[in-house]
Amino acid sequence: MKKITKPLTLAALVFLVSVSVICFFAQSVYSKKCNDHQNFEGEVCIGEFGLHACILGKGKPSIIFESGHSDSHESWQLIQPEISSNNSTLSYDRAGIGLSDNSPVKRTSSNKAYELHRLLNEAKVKAPYIIVSHSMGSWVSRMFAKQFGNELAGLILVDPTHEDTNEYTINCLPPEMLDLYKKEICKEGTYEDLLESIDQIKEARYALKDIPLTVISANDHKMGTDFEEKWGLWQKDIASLSLISNHIIVNSGHNIHQEKPEVIIEAINDMIENKK
Secondary structure: OOOOOHHHHHHHHHHHOOOOOOOOOOHHHHHHHHHHOOOEEEEEEOOOOEEEEEEEOOOOOEEEEEOOOOOOHHHHOOOHHHHOOOOOEEEEOOOOOOOOOOOOOOOOHHHHHHHHHHHHHHOOOOOOEEEEEEOOHHHHHHHHHHHHHHHEEEEEEEOOOOOOHHHHHHHHOOHHHHHHHHHHHOOOOOHHHHHHHHHHHHHOHHHHOOOOEEEEEEOOOOOOHHHHHHHHHHHHHHHOOOOOEEEEEEOOOOOHHHHOHHHHHHHHHHHHHHHO
């Protein structure tokens, strides 16, 4: 495969590991929004360690926000307060991210999904759940569907990372960039954890078959036509995993939830309305 040029390689590296743009507001502002509602922001113990969570609002179904790779719960600050006016909502920092403790177990998608389930139980956030996830956070949502699919009312995947993305990236990167890529992609565990997660996701493709699914895809990653076409095919493949799916394409960069939060809010409200 033809190697991509170094400037494009650096851009691809930043994008593929899902590095978010700087948050729009400081931590104190988002904390105040949490405290202005009736619920809670702080650590929830799930056994040997604690996860930092922000819980707002009340009402079913409960809306759970799953952040992208190495992102904190603050990435949802333009969306969660709006949704919490009518529904119970939870955003959180995965183990080892933001204000959460480290976990003693491997950082595979399966383990992360189990920890999310423990968090929901300990925080008494009741099913059914709609999980809204960004980028590589979609792997946690997909494993949650495999392990706890009976508790799901639906999934909304925001520009989700496909399980073939890593292999594509490895084949494209020049040798001198591989170590940097692996360092960036392993901010939430080892490279072996990543490969195990990919295997888990591939084996769990069937899990979304009967779960309502909305895939919201960006079309302006500024990576060139070839990449956009490849990404678009991956998005279509993910959307095809459910028999009850809706695929929305947005003129946006990768961080749709920060660039065009109104699109995500509308998709959540539509899925809630369809569950009534």
